[in-house]
Amino acid sequence: MFGKVRSACVNGIEGKLIEVEIDISSGLPQVSLVGLPDAAVKESAERVRAAVKNCGFKFPMERITINLAPADLRKEGASFDLAIAVCLLLTSGQLTGEPWSEALIIGELALDGSVRPVPGVLSMVHHARTMGIPKIVVPLQNAKEAMLVEGMDVYAVAHLRDVTQIGQHLINDVNHLYHLLNKPGSDSPPTESDSADTGAGLDYADVTGQQHVKRALVIAAAGMHNIMLIGPPGTGKTMLVRRLPTIMPDMEENEALEVTKIYSVSGQLRGRAQLMTSRPFRSPHHTISAGGMAGGGTIPKPGEVSLAHRGILFLDEFPEFSRNALEVLRQPLEDNQVTISRARAVYTFPANFMLAASMNPCPCGFFGAETVTSPCTCSPLKINQYRSRISGPLLDRIDLHVEVPRMEYRLFGQEASSLSSAEMKESVIRAQSIQQARYRGTGIRFNGELAGKLLRRHARLKPEADQLLHSTFDTLALSARAYDRILKLARTIADLEGSRDIEIAHLAEAIQYRTLDRKTFQ
Structure with missing residues (x-):
């Protein structure tokens, strides 16, 4: 018996699609997990075993091979637990439903079957959208984060037993997520309207x-x-x-x-x-x-x-x-x-x-x-x-x-x-x-990012300003990097004044911000 579902991991800050494949065959009962897993991924077999048994399902007493593809990409963390459990239940015939092939499954399992949140869900869901995967199954506490990506059908799971309900409604049940997030006693964290305001109360x-x-x-x-x-x-x-x-x-x-x-x-x-x-x-x-x-x-x-x-x-x-x-x-x-x-x-x-x-x-x-x-x-x-x-x-x-x-x-x-x-x-x-x-x-937003041809084009100096910078460059023994940064700084000062050109006053102010390191450090 063979089954396959899709999950994801994080590589850097970008999501990567991972296929979870399970083969159940005759032989001595054992679980082999391959695909370059780290210690946390290897331990998922024991977490899945306990969660499946404690939720009333049957863990197959046969030879089970779990592969995380692509095999050359190192896997880390516990975000594959839920996908492995779902794939195992599908492969053993305890869970049915073709729509699982259209979903990306992410989540960590506790031994009692409850689903815990994992980091990096936003990156995984964003990658799923670019790969054309329309449905996402995530832990309940990650649901709000997953919903930040527009155009995705998000299904929240609080417990492994919820997968039977999701399997019935994966086709299109708009209210499933709503009821899970608003049911009494939900442990979903409170909504935050924005990032923390580090400047609150300061002026x-x-x-x-x-x-x-x-x-x-x-x-x-x-x-x-x-x-x-x-x-x-x-x-x-x-x-x-x-x-x-x-x-x-x-x-x-x-x-x-x-x-x-x-x-x-x-x-x-x-x-x-x-x-x-x-x-x-x-x-x-x-x-x-x-x-x-x-x-x-x-x-x-x-x-x-x-x-x-x-x-x-x-x-x-x-x-x-x-x-x-x-x-x-x-x-x-x-x-x-x-x-x-x-x-x-x-x-x-x-x-x-x-x-x-x-x-x-x-x-x-x-x-x-x-x-x-x-x-x-x-x-x-x-x-x-x-x-x-x-x-x-x-x-x-x-x-x-x-x-x-x-x-x-x-x-x-x-x-x-x-x-x-x-x-x-x-x-x-x-x-x-x-x-x-x-x-x-x-691709540039601020003067501080200017370099090369763009810097020469947008930070041109008038002859008198160029003469001032020439004498300053030799007197202070400035580096080529300092030269570029003075030009960028002068461009910003001119923008603050609403000036199209860099005047000598703008350049002079930019230069005086570079003299302190010579006075203080030498």
Whole structure:
């Protein structure tokens, strides 16, 4: 006896179709599971055996061979349990129904037959749609996530016994999912209308002074440029960056789907009923490892750089991060993706994010801002060692280096002149709309992504501006990368001013954001 159903797994952040094949033949009772499974997949045979028996079905006491195809793709996790159980019941004649061949089956089984949620359902369902599979059978707790993909018939399973009911209604029963999600005592998680609002209750209007820093943050947000704030403790560096999400426009649908798939694979959607529309804001602790930053594992999972995709990665106390954790930022900051190689496969995760960092000028934090009560106690050697934790190539990839000075007492209480998040967001949206119209059809959305011919075409300088950049390039010994980033930054400043051309004032402002690393680090 032979049976086959379809399931899926996740490879990187994309779904992959897996065929579950079962052959039951005469022989000594045993179960062989083949198809390059990991330990969790191998253990599924025992979970399926117990679930089938505890749900009143009969587990065949014959030779059972389970194959997960394609055999050269490594399988991991417990998402095949439900598909194996259904295929086993179909093959042994305990379950009937041709419509199972039209469905994709995903879910983990408990020993009592209840169906548990699995990560990565959104990616699997999205792949099923592209492959022309119209019906999806998922755990009840993953139903809302599966429904994010339009045009799919979603069937929710709370228990293995539910498969008999689904088998009768797979042809077309619109109300099946509705009744399961709304029946009394359902353990389906509550609906969340959107992604977590990291900027809830925060507003730049609450920040007194630091107008030049707000200006720099608007430029960074408008063109998705990397930014670093440098200043002594208590000047508001962290507070300023944490309000950055309040001036960021929401993501478009294709961006939202891409980001939501990453969080689905990472198991962080928590039954969300809508796509994530707010841009992610990630702030890992400085003890994070290189694998946690870039992603990793035997079968790699997304790291912080991918979880911050289309959003902001905030590294507070920048030099306190390990050298390895910081150096893995080089590739994603340049290529907008991170590639992780393993013996059996190469995984590529998207990592197009804006880096925001903050740091003190020295270990004690008071260098350049000494007072009678707060003198700098660091020796030149300690200061040099502290700053050298940030390598030159990494520093070169940061577009804006902004000094955040100590506040003067007279500036407190000037709320009336303080820019609000709404005003700053309006400027950002206006500049980004100009960029989207300019780059339509090119695959680029922001000035920070410009490169090559497009950069030369859209960031041309007038003769006097070119002369200024020429003299600056030689005086500061800038790199070719710094040259390109100054042009991109000047293009964003011109967009904020509504200027078609890059004027000398726009270029001068862009250059002054690049001089701080020479003054502070040399």
